[in-house]
Amino acid sequence: MTFTGDLIGLDIGGSTTRGVLFRDGRAVRHARGPSANVQNVSPDAAASALRGVFGELGAGPSVPVVAGAGGVDTPADAARLEALIRSVFRVPSEVPVTAVHDTRLILAAGGHTIGISVIAGTGSVAWGIDSTGRERRAGGWGYLLGDEGSGYWLGREAVRAVLRAHQCEPDAPASTFARAIVKQSRVREPVELIAAFHDRPERSFWAGLSRTVVEYAASGDATALDLTQRAAKELHSLVITVAGHIRGPLPVVLGGGLARTAVGEGLKKLLADSDVLDVTVLSQEPVLGAPRLARAVWG
Numbered sequence: 001m002t003f004t005g006d007l008i009g010l011d012i013g014g015s016t017t018r019g020v021l022f023r024d025g026r027a028v029r030h031a032r033g034p035s036a037n038v039q040n041v042s043p044d045a046a047a048s049a050l051r052g053v054f055g056e057l058g059a060g061p062s063v064p065v066v067a068g069a070g071g072v073d074t075p076a077d078a079a080r081l082e083a084l085i086r087s088v089f090r091v092p093s094e095v096p097v098t099a100v101h102d103t104r105l106i107l108a109a110g111g112h113t114i115g116i117s118v119i120a121g122t123g124s125v126a127w128g129i130d131s132t133g134r135e136r137r138a139g140g141w142g143y144l145l146g147d148e149g150s151g152y153w154l155g156r157e158a159v160r161a162v163l164r165a166h167q168c169e170p171d172a173p174a175s176t177f178a179r180a181i182v183k184q185s186r187v188r189e190p191v192e193l194i195a196a197f198h199d200r201p202e203r204s205f206w207a208g209l210s211r212t213v214v215e216y217a218a219s220g221d222a223t224a225l226d227l228t229q230r231a232a233k234e235l236h237s238l239v240i241t242v243a244g245h246i247r248g249p250l251p252v253v254l255g256g257g258l259a260r261t262a263v264g265e266g267l268k269k270l271l272a273d274s275d276v277l278d279v280t281v282l283s284q285e286p287v288l289g290a291p292r293l294a295r296a297v298w299g
Helices: 042-058 077-090 100-108 151-168 176-184 192-198 205-206 209-218 222-243 262-271 287-298
Strands: 008-010 018-021 026-034 065-069 095-100 115-120 122-127 134-138 251-256 279-281
Touching: 008 095, 008 100, 008 287, 018 115, 018 151, 018 287, 026 042, 026 100, 042 077, 077 095, 077 222, 095 100, 095 134, 095 279, 100 115, 100 122, 100 251, 100 287, 122 176, 122 222, 134 222, 151 176, 151 205, 151 222, 151 279, 176 192, 176 209, 176 222, 176 251, 176 279, 176 287, 205 209, 209 251, 209 262, 222 262
Parallel strands: 008 065, 065 095, 115 251, 251 279
Antiparallel strands: 008 018, 018 026, 115 122, 122 134
């Protein structure tokens, strides 16, 4: 079942904020703006992004809001985002506003309110909830501490693979895959990747290399195939960690930019031998799960 009445759903990503106005569970208006994630932008920039999205949706402050965002890891994180939404939209205290980790939106968009959701995008994380309400999360530590199997991780590991090959055989011609990584990294030689990686810390830039890895894996390149298989194993480890601490077996919903690539396919194959139910690769935007999530959260 989904939420009845008017509802605003928000999916606050690292680069984009997506908003949808729902009426009795049906999407009637869409909006898109810059990121409103305060982990990535200033509070003023976040407020400005939310103001623009709300303006496009054209709903009044009496409409309940459910928002999913990366970085909502604690009750304090949720309270801060809820307070920001209330202040921007001038939502009265009696109107519900709930902020959750964006994995909950993915699970709901996949058609479930209990189960395990996995994000394989710029970052990576797995989260699950069982029929008793018990929750467990694995990963989601950010690119400095983790995000194994993510787009950033895949890009970084591609750079490391090229550097290792050059280190072992510095006089040998670079492979086609290595040349593609070097070109996309905007350098001329493999050794220049070292300085480039340290001088350009933007996650999205290096996560962009994951597209090259996926393309070369599809063409059968051995290095790229190894990287995508390793990424799938890292994501599988996150899922199994979550599944081991909640009551199952449970369905799994996979979302993020890598979900429909060799990484996602590899994860599905690994999960086929695990104690989980069906695996769904998300085919719609996570924000469209807002009505189902609102119903689960608010009853």
